[in-house]
Amino acid sequence: MSQQSATGLDKSMLVGGEWVGADDRITVIHPYDSEPVGSVPSASESQVEAAVDAAAEAVEASTLSAYERYELLSATARQVESRAEEIARTLTSEQGKPITEARTEVDRAVQTLDMSAEEAKRMFGEYVPMDAQRGFARDHCFTQREPVGVVAAITPFNFPLNLMVHKVGPALAAGNAVVGKPASNTPLCGILLFECLDDAAAEVDADVPDGLFNVVTGSGSTTGDVILEHDAVESISFTGSTAVGKYLANNSGMKEVTLELGGNDPTIVWDDTDIEQAAEAVVGGACGNAGQVCNSVERVIVPEHAEAEIVDAIVEAAEALAVGNPFDEATQVASMVDDSQFDDVVEIFEKTVEMGATVECGGNYGGELGERVFEPTVLSDVTPEMPAASEETFGPLVPVISVPDFEAAIEEANNTRYGLEAGIFTQDIDRAKRAADAIDAGGVNVNTVSGFRADHMPYGGFKESGVGKEGIKYAVEHFSRQKLVGFHQGFTDV
Ligand code: NAP
Secondary structure, eight states: OOOSOOOOEEOOEEETTEEEOOSEEEEEEOTTTOOEEEEEEEOOHHHHHHHHHHHHHHHHHOOOOHHHHHHHHHHHHHHHHHTHHHHHHHHHHHHOOOHHHHHHHHHHHHHHHHHHHHHGGGOOOOEEOGGGSTTOTTOEEEEEEEEOSEEEEEOOSSSTTHHHHHHHHHHHHTTOEEEEEOOTTSOHHHHHHHHHHHHHHHHSSSOOOTTSEEEOOSOHHHHHHHHHHOTTEEEEEEESOHHHHHHHHHHOTTSEEEEEOOOOOEEEEOTTSOHHHHHHHHHHHHHGGGGOOTTSOOEEEEEGGGHHHHHHHHHHHHHTSOBSOTTSTTOSBOBOSSHHHHHHHHHHHHHHHHTTOEEEEOOOBSGGGOTTBBOOEEEESOOTTSHHHHSOOOSSEEEEEEESSHHHHHHHHTOSSEESEEEEEOSOHHHHHHHHHHOOSSEEEETSOSOOOOTTSOBOOEETTEESOBSHHHHHHHTEEEEEEEEOOOSSOO
8 A cells, every 4th residue: 555645635615515715725734744735725704704604594494303413423424434544544644643543533433423423312301300399299390402503613633533523423413503623734634524424414315404514724713713703603612722722711701612622641550560561551642643642641650669660661662663654554653743743842852851851762853763753752760840741742752750659649640730631550449549539630540541532431621621521422411402391380270
């Protein structure tokens, strides 16, 4: 199979059922060699407004039943499945992740769509026993869930397909219309998803109104401001950096906002575990997608008395990773998405070493390794104030911090403004339970790394890692609102 990226993928935006261009276009490049992959329109403010207007009209006009929404999303899953290899190659072309990881992301997206389809049938309400309060024995009340209306779905570069599905699937399942806005450096897979939706809509036996799903590409701030200001947008679902998340939260007024933001996730490796297996998992969790994962292993916390043994095992696992061309089937670590991400990691690495950390392995970047490629790099003697420990690092660094005892490990795990996920390797149930209770994060994973996510589980961080939960069922709750319907005593005396 070719080791080259895709070329000539010049795509359009979907606005109100029409595929449209724009006066300006954005070129998308392959991170490993900087060759152009394709281009997308750079939407004007009026085009983003038109997309929201179309979505508002469509949701008003939509008569889709739960079963029809299930059919639409199932048909979309089949479309993605039938184009899986094309989408995976586009994903590697624009984002630079290894092709094997891209295939996994496409497979996850198919499952996320299928789970969204199923969830369309489960928008249950509940019966409220009114006779629990004195004087209401003859009243009957129940709740029903209704769509919120227009949902804006804004996604980052690192999982450009599955993160868009995480929003679009549940939003449509709940009966809403959506306006998707993928990241400008990786917009192509998001557009392919909307192509699949469009083909699915034409295929199913249901009246899917034009404008029920729209995708716009272009500057985040232009799009974001239109979305914030447009009255028809009821809900904003954002995944990305904490800085942009805070901007949206501070300017969203009465709109519902879900924020899936950054992380600086700890994984504790205690010495009562299988150190070799834990080390392999830690390295996989730190270096997958070249470390550009929100819940990747950002800090490894180990007991001082076993530090040398654990560091050796981590180094062995890191050195075993194949680094290089993302289209090579054997590659496990490839390029970072762009110069800005790459330069940030170089700076964090250099500063951390200047401050006294020891490079146990790796430490090379760029040059012969390939453009924007950073070698898996294990750092020891890391202290909490060094940038590799204190900042979110979107690169394949594995900083190891040693602590005197387990309480200090918990304290160190919580020594961050973030709280996305955490991992702990231990065979001691008391330590596991203590970590689960005491670590202030949206998820604590025992016997695996912080970077664990199944697409149906509730997922979302505490502190500066975000607000609200994703995961299909939880996103459907977020994208729908609860209405109380009451039947009260009438005027007849029965
Ligand atoms: P980013 O710079 O915040 O961009 C994310 C999205 O927001 C992009 O589509 C971007 O558009 C858009 N955007 C930029 N400015 C905006 C504004 N003023 N209003 C509205 N939208 C705006 O993040 P990134 O660098 O792509 O992604 C990396 C970050 O995402 C990391 O911090 C990572 O931890 C986080 N992340 C979190 C999760 C999670 O589930 N918690 C998952 C994945 C990633 P442009 O591309 O056009 O600028």
